[in-house]
Amino acid sequence: MANQIIEESLKQNQASIHKAKHRNKKFHIEFSNEIAEIPYGENLTISKLTKIQKFKNFVKNKKYQLQFSVSSTAAVVFLLFLLWKVYQYQQKEKMSQKLLDNYQLTTLYSDSSHYEANQLGADVLIRNPFVIGMIKIDKIGLNYPILSESNDELLRISLCRFNGPMPNETGNLCIAGHNYIDDRFFGRLNELIVGDKIELYGLSGQKKVYTITIKFEVEANDLSCTTQDVGNQKVLTLLTCNNSNQNKRIIVQAKTEN
Numbered sequence: 181m182a183n184q185i186i187e188e189s190l191k192q193n194q195a196s197i198h199k200a201k202h203r204n205k206k207f208h209i210e211f212s213n214e215i216a217e218i219p220y221g222e223n224l225t226i227s228k229l230t231k232i233q234k235f236k237n238f239v240k241n242k243k244y245q246l247q248f249s250v251s252s253t254a255a256v257v258f259l260l261f262l263l264w265k266v267y268q269y270q271q272k273e274k275m276s277q278k279l280l281d282n283y284q285l286t287t288l289y290s291d292s293s294h295y296e297a298n299q300l301g302a303d304v305l306i307r308n309p310f311v312i313g314m315i316k317i318d319k320i321g322l323n324y325p326i327l328s329e330s331n332d333e334l335l336r337i338s339l340c341r342f343n344g345p346m347p348n349e350t351g352n353l354c355i356a357g358h359n360y361i362d363d364r365f366f367g368r369l370n371e372l373i374v375g376d377k378i379e380l381y382g383l384s385g386q387k388k389v390y391t392i393t394i395k396f397e398v399e400a401n402d403l404s405c406t407t408q409d410v411g412n413q414k415v416l417t418l419l420t421c422n423n424s425n426q427n428k429r430i431i432v433q434a435k436t437e438n
Contacts, residue, residue: 313347315339315355316379320368330356339365342419343406347382348436352415354406359420359430366420369430378434380416390416390434397428405431 311325326347330340335358345351357366378390398405405417414436422428 312341312383314381316381317372317376318379319376320371321363322366322368324357324365326355344408344417347380348386348388348414349382350412350414352406352408352410352417353380354417354419356419359423361423366418366430369418369420369432372432378416378418388414388436390414390436392432392434394431394433396431397422398431400427400429402429405433 310328312328313326314324315326316323324339327334327338327340330342334340335356339355339357341353342356343352343354345353347353357369359365359369360367372392372395374392374395376392378392379387380390381387400421405419416434418432418434420430422430
């Protein structure tokens with residue numbers, strides 16, 4: 181009898197130890213790139229494992245949805261920014277064309293007794309930016325008004341007088357312009373060669389033809405090409421940046437035949 185009691189007691193102890201071992205066991209479940217350890221025992225069923233797997237899939241789906249939302253938002257913002265820049269460029273181009281039309285209208289009626297052209301002095305033009313002439317280069321399809329002064333905002337509108345006299349006057353008229361990849365302004369200036377012709381119109385609409393005599397590059401901070409030490413000559417200097425080397429400037433110089 182005593183032996184039976186002892187055997188039953190041992191069996192109960194072994195069963196308790198077995199249950200305790202099961203309670204301390206863990207299994208591994210992977211969430212994305214992390215691994216979680218979840219304890220399980222006798223009460224862990226297949227349905228619970230299924231719920232855990234569903235939770236894992238839910239977390240993964242939420243992660244992918246978040247990544248998609250962030251990527252989509254970034255793409256929309258970039259597209260809106262690009263459209264805004266295109267709109268700005270178009271508005272600047274329209275303004276340049278309007279200035280050119282106004283200049284041509286002014287010169288068309290400047291000889292009429294019923295029309296007074298506004299002939300401003302150089303000092304007034306510098307204080308109040310105004311169209312002082314027009315430049316035309318048929319070889320590269322260039323036809324733009326020339327503004328009286330140069331700054332970042334005006335350079336986005338048209339070509340600008342950087343230094344020197346009014347168009348077709350004695351001295352070195354220096355005209356600066358951006359070198360845009362869509363060929364606007366001085367975007368095709370690098371295609372010009374010595375001997376090419378440039379037409380320059382002054383305030384009165386009088387045209388003079390200049391012949392390119394030299395084309396070269398200088399450092400961005402080298403302004404020696406803008407010197408006014410040219411004697412009694414009428415010199416035209418065109419300046420723009422070099423898209424392949426931002427430390428360089430492309431210079432084209434031309435002179436009248438007389």
